[in-house]
Amino acid sequence: MGIIPILILWPALAALILPVMPSHRLRAAVVYTASAGMMIFAVILLAGWISAGGGTTVTLYAETELADHLMIAGDLVLMAVVTVLSIRYRKYPVIFLSVAQTFGVIWAELVHPAHGGMHMRVDGLSLLLSMIAAFVGGMICIYAVGYMKAYHEHHKEYKDRTGFFLSMLFLFLAAMFGLVLSENLIWMYFFWEITSVVSFLLIGYTRTEEAIINCFRALWMNLLGGLGFAIAIIYMSLELGTVQLTDAVMLKAALPVAMLAFAALIKSAQLPFSSWLLGAMVAPTPSSALLHSATMVKAGVYLLIRLAPALSGSLSGQLVSFIGGFTFIVASMMAIAQTDGKKILAFSTISNLGLIVACTGIGVEETIWAAILLMIFHSVAKSMLFQAVGSIENSLGTRDVEAMHGLILRLPKLTYIVGIGIAGMYLAPFGMLISKWVALKSFIDAHNYLLVVFVAFGSASTMLYWTKWLSKLISMHRTNEPVTDKTHVDQYISMYMHAAIMLLLCLLLPWISFHIVEPIVKTLFGNAHEVLSMGVLTTMAIMLISIIFVPAVMFVLTDNARRQYVPIYMSGANKGDNTYFINSFGEPEHLYLRNWYMKPQFGMDKLMGPSTVVAAGVLIVIMTMIIGGVM
């Protein structure tokens, strides 16, 4: 377990030396070394935990005066960074948020110190998150090496700050390790604030007007969440005399749990705070991949999963499950009207996290099982999808889904990666679907019919936007426009590894359920019964075999079938290449096919306003009830 400080400090060290690396080759070497080191240290930690018995919760570090003081200094540095940048860009209200929470927490820590208790904790859930951060996050950093090179060849208008960018990615991962391994809330708060500030710096990378607006929106929203976190800490140290996360959950203290859940909802970009994640896509793709998959939003759901036993059956739980379910359906509907690939991915992240959040709000064994499984699959699939779309954008010059018509003939390798990612997000029998099955069942058992309806309708719109995209990719449309694959080898290394992990996750699903997810649920709740029965497993095996083998067998059967190829029917005479037809003036006309986007029905401008109002209204009313109940 002594490896923990190394695991956290190693990427932080990489973050320190990366900005001063003079050349691309040196930076690449540092990134590869740092990522490999991160993965190795995470595996050592895991191995140490397993050899110590496995399935146990290990708490560490009782006396940490030096580290505590360093963290106070760190909090002040973060506050200073926020203050300086807010003054430079004239966003003064942000300063208030930052100062209030930083001094609040420091005051609570120095004037009302909570004695006793350990500062870190190693158990199944924190190890799982560490592994996700180390492997998915590490591969994203490797991907970023190649991506940033191609990015700056494309975008000469932005200043090349690749060193800074890579450094921030590693700092982010360091904070993520600290966050998931912390047991003391003041420590967790420190890492929580780092992720807020680093994501702010990443989003503002290009320093365009849009980037500045979006990064400050992300900052104020996340600092608002941080303020909630700070209030929870202050209340706990004043009233309960402890700042341990476990104590907050065990005591089911209403106010701290509600405040922590509030902070987590913002981190996970749930309505009414979804707009910061949508704005985050102005940054280069690796940062989106990181925010959406391994870190940021996962920090939110991680905290909610920890809180789940306290949320179950409480008013806060009702609030969390409503916000999650509502976000699931509304975000999936808004995804239908998007043409921008990255925006579809962003809405799908928000929507999927909504489902996870809804599961944590119900907070029983089955829903937590589903939430953890959804989280694993979402991390890998979403990271892979962002990387593939980023690579496609570098090659095509656009990430518009309409431009991907017939991409399977133009960029086949990238198309297969997108295909596997999309399949992982919604097709039978990947983990998403089995989790949905379990979630639906436990929503019924929890007598929450509203959530059942949300899931039923949300699944329908989820299916539409993914199928639409897949069908665009698979169109056998030959164009004459040449396209070269500008993807660097670093990017392919990362994407192929993701694809391999994705397929392994599918094949090993029962093993993962028995040996990873169920023990975690057991640690959280004290007991766990088997969520997957033998019957369900058999069904799943049939589905898995069929989804992999049916198309493969059909391919073999039909590949050699003798057939005569004919041109498609175009109403006007086909010019022979399936691309041009003769119009009524006798002139050749280019065929252009467009998907349906239903903007008047599902457009963001139609749905975003009302749904934000509804979510904010519910949030304010229930929060007032919770605070009123405590007073």
Next chain:
Amino acid sequence: MDAVRVILYILLAPVIGGLLDGLDRRISARMQGRQGPPILQPFYDLSKLFSKEMIAVNNVQMLLNLSYLVFFVIAGSMLFAGADILMCLFLVSTADMFLVMAASSDSSPYSSIGANREMVQLMACEPMLLLLAVGFYLATGSFQVSEIVSGDISAIAAMPGFLIGFLFITGVKLRKSPFDLSTSHHAHQEVVKGLTTEMSGTTFAIMTITEYYEMVMLLGIVALFFANSTWWSWIIAVLFCLIAFFIEVFIDNVSARVKWDKLLGGCWAVTLVAGGLNGLILMIIQ
């Protein structure tokens, strides 16, 4: 016993589907004051389709169409084997997705429109299908088909709203008027039919056979509402399946095609009112 039912489904569903299709054409013709084709006409059509020379617009259409067929057969087999109905319905959606892919792969204007419309139809039906499984779970306490049909009283007693909702979307699933958007005709030509525009010969025959499997499976779900542990309930179930089929044919003949937004709005509204309310009541009285 399960295996026997599955084998019977795999072997007999195309036959029953074909006969029902023949009956459909005959009844429709009589409603329109025509003589109509013989009952066995669908089988003559199929044998003719299989005898055609293989022509195709690309090399993946056939593979995707076959996948559509096989997934449907698996989904139907799961239903008749008494497996989990929710899983079975998930698989139906996956199968349908392969049909959409097959039509999109052609990259032709008419089949593309058909594919887009089929996607909207899928989206229109999905909530009702999922809520239907929820309804059975609430009424009988299980997602397992084998347990749903072994209760003392039929599920219909607890879930009449779900039946109405399901019959409504069955029209969409069977691609019958007023919900025949995805296979609707273009310029009154019988040959150009939405997402099947570019399908011909064997490929089209596969699509048709899959539709027969689908029809039998949907009627199987209708039967689930009526079947219970007594033997005579199965007779009622079969009778009601025929009535349901007749209702679909009748509506097909008396209604004009609607636009997609009406279809989507209509299906979702019916789902919410019929299925949603029925489910809510079931959940409250439990």
